[in-house]
Amino acid sequence: MAISYLNGSWQSIEEARVPVLDRGFMFGDGIYEVIPVYAGRVFTLARHLHRLNNSLAEIKLINPMTQDAWSHLIEEAVGRSGETNAFVYIQVTRGVASGRDHVYPRVTPTVLVMVYAAPILERAVIRPYSLVTLEDFRWSRGHIKTVSLIAAGMLKNEAISQGADDAVLMRDGLAMEATASNIFIVKDGIIITPPKSHHLLHGITRDVVVELARTHHLALEERDISAAELAAADEILITSSGHEVWPVGTLDGNTIGNGAPGLMWKTLDGLFQGFKRLQQQQQQQQQ
Numbered sequence: 550m551a552i553s554y555l556n557g558s559w560q561s562i563e564e565a566r567v568p569v570l571d572r573g574f575m576f577g578d579g580i581y582e583v584i585p586v587y588a589g590r591v592f593t594l595a596r597h598l599h600r601l602n603n604s605l606a607e608i609k610l611i612n613p614m615t616q617d618a619w620s621h622l623i624e625e626a627v628g629r630s631g632e633t634n635a636f637v638y639i640q641v642t643r644g645v646a647s648g649r650d651h652v653y654p655r656v657t658p659t660v661l662v663m664v665y666a667a668p669i670l671e672r673a674v675i676r677p678y679s680l681v682t683l684e685d686f687r688w689s690r691g692h693i694k695t696v697s698l699i700a701a702g703m704l705k706n707e708a709i710s711q712g713a714d715d716a717v718l719m720r721d722g723l724a725m726e727a728t729a730s731n732i733f734i735v736k737d738g739i740i741i742t743p744p745k746s747h748h749l750l751h752g753i754t755r756d757v758v759v760e761l762a763r764t765h766h767l768a769l770e771e772r773d774i775s776a777a778e779l780a781a782a783d784e785i786l787i788t789s790s791g792h793e794v795w796p797v798g799t800l801d802g803n804t805i806g807n808g809a810p811g812l813m814w815k816t817l818d819g820l821f822q823g824f825k826r827l828q829q830q831q832q833q834q835q836q
C-alpha cells in the first residue's frame with residue numbers, strides 16, 4: 550500500500566497536503582531522491598543519503614535530519630507500506646514562506662517521504678528503448694537533484710512526441726545523459742560514459758556500474774562522447790534506479806548493433822544483478 554510521511558505525520562499519498570506558499574510549490578525550491586527497494590530491503594541507501602546531503606548543501610539548505618534519522622524514517626516507511634519491490638521517494642523543500650519572495654526565508658524545511666510499488670523493478674519485460682538526440686536546454690547545475698524538472702519533462706515529452714522512449718541530451722555536441730538516466734556507449738569492447746560534471750546527475754546506478762566494470766577488469770573510459778561516436782556505437786545503455794542497466798535498440802531511427810540487447814549489456818546486467826544479490830545477503834546477515 551502506498552504510504553506517505555509529511556512533516557511528522559503518516560497518511561496515504563492522496564491525503565498528503567502542502568500549503569501553496571511552500572517553496573517547493575512556488576519556486577521548485579527543493580531536492581529529491583528516488584531509492585529502489587527490493588524484497589522489502591532498501592538498496593544503496595547510504596549512497597542516496599550522501600547525494601541527498603550534497604544536493605541540500607548545493608542549495609544552501611541545512612539537512613533537517615541526521616543520516617541515522619533518515620535511515621530509521623525510511624525503514625519505517627517501507628515497513629508501513631508492506632511493499633516488496635518499491636521506490637522510496639524523498640523530497641525536501643525549503644519550507645513554507647510567509648509570502649512570495651525570492652529571498653530564502655528562515656523556516657523549517659518540508660520533509661516528504663513516499664513509498665509506492667515499482668513494478669518496473671521486477672524486470673518482467675526488457676524492451677530495448679528507442680532514443681532520439683535533443684539539444685540539452687536544461688540549466689547548468691545538473692548534478693543537483695532538484696524537483697525543478699520542467700525542462701526534463703519538456704524534453705521527455707518531445708522525445709515521446711517523436712515516437713521515441715527517451716532522449717539523449719546533447720550539449721555543445723556532446724552526449725550528457727538521458728532525461729532521467731545516465732548514458733553509456735560500447736565501442737570495440739570499450740565501455741564509455743561521460744565524465745561527472747555540473748551538466749549531469751551523478752547517478753548512483755552509474756557509479757555502481759563503473760565500479761563493477763573496473764572491479765571485473767572491463768575496459769571503461771569516463772570521457773566525452775561526441776554525436777558521431779554516439780551514432781556509431783556498437784551498444785548504447787542507460788542506467789537509473791528504475792531501469793538498472795537498460796539496453797537501447799535505436800538512436801534517431803537508426804538501429805544500434807542488431808537492435809537487440811547486446812553482449813556488454815548482458816555482462817553489465819549480470820554483474821548488476823549479482824551486486825544486488827550480494828547486498829541483499831549482507832543486509833540479511835546484519836539483521
Ligand SMILES: Cc1ncc(COP(=O)(O)O)c(C=O)c1O
Pocket residue numbers: 583726727728729730731749750751752753754755788789790791
Ligand atoms: C537526470 C538524471 N540522470 C540520471 C539519473 C539516474 O540516477 P540514479 O542512478 O541515481 O537513479 C536520474 C534519476 O532520476 C536523473 O533524473
